Amino acid sequence: MNLILLGKPGAGKGFIADILKNEYGFYHISTGALLRKNIAEGTQLGQVANGYMAQGELVPNDLVFDMLKDEIGKMKSKNCVFDGYPRSVLQAKSLAGIVNIDSVLFVDVPDDILIERVLSRKTCLACGNLSEIGQKDTVCKKCGGELVTRADDNLEVVTNRLNVYNESTAPLKEFYADKIVVLDNSGSVEQTKQKLNQIISDLLKKYGENI
Numbered sequence: 001m002n003l004i005l006l007g008k009p010g011a012g013k014g015f016i017a018d019i020l021k022n023e024y025g026f027y028h029i030s031t032g033a034l035l036r037k038n039i040a041e042g043t044q045l046g047q048v049a050n051g052y053m054a055q056g057e058l059v060p061n062d063l064v065f066d067m068l069k070d071e072i073g074k075m076k077s078k079n080c081v082f083d084g085y086p087r088s089v090l091q092a093k094s095l096a097g098i099v100n101i102d103s104v105l106f107v108d109v110p111d112d113i114l115i116e117r118v119l120s121r122k123t124c125l126a127c128g129n130l131s132e133i134g135q136k137d138t139v140c141k142k143c144g145g146e147l148v149t150r151a152d153d154n155l156e157v158v159t160n161r162l163n164v165y166n167e168s169t170a171p172l173k174e175f176y177a178d179k180i181v182v183l184d185n186s187g188s189v190e191q192t193k194q195k196l197n198q199i200i201s202d203l204l205k206k207y208g209e210n211i
């Protein structure tokens with residue numbers, strides 16, 4: 001089964017991807033990680049990408065897609081979750097040309113709860129460690145340093161980020177309308193895990209495991 005992970009910034013996609021990877025053995029394809037890996041390993045694609053980044057330019061879509069194609073060739077025999085791709089209908093159409101997507105998991109948190117979570121997030125002054133969303137810690141778990149609210153996480157920035165996301169994702173959600181499954185992540189970690197377990201076992205029954 002091949003899944004796409006969608007979600008607003010701060011909705012907890014990383015947390016869900018970790019569970020899919022560690023507890024269900026999904027092959028996690030994150031375009032951000034893929035880009036960093038190609039650059040670190042000095043692959044041909046990585047070198048070209050690095051050239052763009054050194055100039056302060058965005059890595060072209062085609063190049064990211066080529067890396068994705070390479071990676072998909074390696075994961076043929078596994079259940080797979082795509083994270084960070086596609087971001088547009090155009091990318092979704094390209095992806096459909098090389099892999100069959102069974103379902104799209106949308107990690108959903110209502111905007112007001114999301115804003116509250118992001119704004120309550122704190123950074124350690126000493127080591128830069130970010131407190132977990134929803135935790136009310138006053139000192140850093142890693143080093144005991146002082147935690148402060150992040151200056152760039154003000155209401156306007158967060159609201160703006162959400163609006164941009166909601167607008168750019170709307171067409172994508174429409175494109176995948178018959179594949180979308182909503183995972184409500186507004187409750188506790190345990191509640192989300194339970195819902196996720198139910199969704200994944202239903203999906204695996206329906207689409208089967210890749211073998």
Ligand SMILES: [Zn+2]
Binds near residue numbers: 124125127141
């Ligand atoms: Zn710290």
